[in-house]
Amino acid sequence: MIMKLPSPPLKALLCALAALMLGGCSIEPWVKPYERAHLADPIMSFDRNPVANGYRNHVYQIRESARGAEGGGGGGCGCN
């Protein structure tokens, strides 16, 4: 079995991810816990209403070829 290297976009993603995490080991958190009031506000959530977002992704998945990386929701249905 011949193993091929990952494709360039995936390689770049993995390198960026690894570099970010390695770099993070020596970095002090630049946003202190007491500075996170805005980030903790529910309006800053990527998925404030998971049920409604899941349905919205489902509607798009049925009508479009693109799928995946929705960041939550979705389900396994082949209904066309």
Add this chain to the structure above:
Amino acid sequence: MAVTDTRWRYLAAGVALALVSALPGARNLFATVLPEDRADVMYHRYDGGGVEVDGPTLQVRKSIGESFSVSADYAVDSISSASVDVVSMASPYTEERTETGVSVDYLHNKTLMNLSLIKSDESDYLSETGSFSVSHDMFGDLTTVTLGYSVGNDDISRNGDEDFGETANRQNYRVSLTQVLTKDSIMGLNWETITDEGFLGSPYRSYRYLDPASEKGYSFLPESYPTTRTSNALALRLKYYLPYRAALSGEYRFFNDTWGITANNLEFAYTHPFREKWIFDIRYRYYTQDSADFYSDLFSRRQPFTYMARDKELSTFHSHTVGFGVSYEIKPDFWQFIDHGSFNLDFDYMRYSYDDFRDITEGGVAGEEPLYSYSANVIKAYFSVWY
């Protein structure tokens, strides 16, 4: 070759993240928490392109002790379809889809694991999916990394044909990174690869080909799809807290697959709380895609290729969506077990315009019929409670 390549990608992703997770500095920094205890009851309705879908959705989530959280989902889609595909090749139909799901989250040493099972059942389509994911918060809780895997098995039948029976298998691989950028901004990066194998078309749909012997100038034959598909999607999301209490967000996703489809979508949203109890949302989304290699609105002859499809979802098209949402928060004193709740109403207007899919119900010379387009309205009304 494609399968070997794909497996290597997953192995590489897994090894890289396992190594990173084992780094000494990554310890003592996680602060992952269980999802909130909440329940949602939603009524949804989709109306457009000759298709009407409506029904209820219910989701309940409750933590058990300090380590477990369980949730259950139930949704029904009542479908009434007289879409352009159905009208041109068959008769309008009605059917019902039921989706049920259970999920367990487990928090251990500040690592959050999730296991979920989803079943979707229609008269001619049964789909069962199992998912597993692991999440870590790290680097002073500024970074969250999630790895996810799903496997699904579908059984496909054809109403009115006892002899027809096919299967399809699906595997999803997800990597996501959520990163706090500043005290006012956050970023999300999601990668997902999906592989399918089996019967991936529709048992009902046909492709169209030029047929001089036919009165209309064309005839139909059942579609033929490849039996494998691998797709990749990469999405970047940004959210920014404005100088006053409101949030601005943007999203871009790139998609491609082994069927030759490339798609892009871009979305912007603005969230604006009003006084203490109201939250307003407005959003705009643009989506565009190129057609699959084996798609054509009108093939030149009866059987020119091995794979042939005329599914408009595989054609070249673009869409615009404009959405609006409003939420009103309540704090009922008379239900002591409820912390707070919200009434929500969400509306989306969608417009799809096709570049190479023609509306043959309009008639005309074969291949010169007007291009198809349609608009749809999506309404979601739901009630959420936290306890």
